[in-house]
Amino acid sequence: MTTENAQRLVIRRASWEADGVMSLELVSADGGDLPGWEPGAHLDIVVPSGLVRQYSLCGDTADRSRYRIAVLREPESRGGSAEIHDTALIGRTIEVRGPRNHFPLEPAVAYVFVAGGIGITPLLPMVAAAERAGVAYQVVYGGRSLASMAFRDELPVGAHVRLIAEDTGGRPDLATVVKESPEGAVVYACGPNGMLDALAEACERVGRELRLERFGSDGEGAAEAATGASFEVELRRTGAVVRVGESDRMLDRILETCPDLMTSCEEGFCGTCETTVLEGIPEHHDTILNEKERATGKTMMVCVGRSKSSRLVLDL
Known part of the structure; x- marks a missing residue:
């Protein structure tokens, strides 16, 4: 897991909000203010087993003393919701990253x-x-x-x-x-x-x-990213260069060198693996970035990304 924007928070309270829906209140261990956030933001939560899951912040943006998230128990989930519902969490310290916002409220009439x-x-x-x-x-x-x-x-x-x-x-x-x-x-x-x-x-x-x-992906983005022309990826911070073959998934090649890279959905809808692009032209297959954001080429979701250029340089 990368440490960028990571913090350790204490779960102070759990409450039932509806059938199958539990809210969690997270606070700083020292009682200090938490980083501010805007509507649409979410946290990446590392549950006790190590799984990383995303939950929207649904409290008061003016209240810096706590965060609130809500978790629906989903029988067909990938494990995160059941673990949260079944684990004694009150008083436990967990690792989170964020807040991050891919769903901002923009001005409108x-x-x-x-x-x-x-x-x-x-x-x-x-x-x-x-x-x-x-x-x-x-x-x-x-x-x-x-x-x-x-x-x-x-x-x-x-x-x-x-x-x-x-x-x-x-x-x-x-x-x-x-x-x-x-x-x-x-x-x-x-x-x-x-x-x-x-x-x-x-x-x-x-x-x-x-x-x-x-909530999830239809799988099309991951399928589209599964094949394509081969290219090189330079991981600038580690100094490594990896080769992504025609039928390789870029994320797999990156994880061989950066095993601590935080990932979650691996289908391009959660935003956990968003990475800064330093050089090259990314090929996007996620469902998060809008057309304007894609056109800038500044970031990409490496779980379902490829490259339109022969070489891509990432801030990893």
Whole structure:
């Protein structure tokens, strides 16, 4: 694991927020202030087994004394959520990296916040920021049932906030939500891939800007990055040069020299392995960077990246 932006925090409190959803409160061991953060930020959490998982910060951005995250127990997860739910964590010191933000709230004339299940977590601070700024917004929060929908009591009360439980009200009509949104509104969304894909189609039809954060990947990025022209990668800090063959995964070649590189999803959706590009032209296959960020060529997700140039120089 790299030590960049790493800190050790104490889990002070765990609380049930909904069926299967536990929140954790993390504080500094010495009681000092924590690094500031903005809506959309997340932490990389190193769970006791050594797995690295990402969780959105869902507390108060003005409260520097603590961080709050929420974890949904997922039977089909890769192990992190079950470990957090099944391990006695209160009082334990854990290693984290961040906060980091690939999902920032950008200025807009109005917002539409769409959450699916645990996807409410990155949106909670955004709603609070819009409320403070006096910017028009609406919230559409869908879940399997009201009992499964965490933090619903923390949302403002009013017609601009809609809670839609699938067991009683079906699924949100996303096409209508987008169509009826104000001109110039920006849609922010987090939830299952199916919901996000439907929302993307609806936004494209009416010309709304969409910012989203995904729970997972459809695997296309990793598949696209699995083959391509061979290239060299110079790891500037270590001084090593590795060769990535036509059917090699760049991450595997890098880990042979940098085994402590922090990685997690290895599918291009979590951002843990984001690395600074010093020279060369990266080939992106992640679902995090937008087109503008990709065009700068300044960083890349090395788990699903390749190179358009014959040589790539990374800050590793």
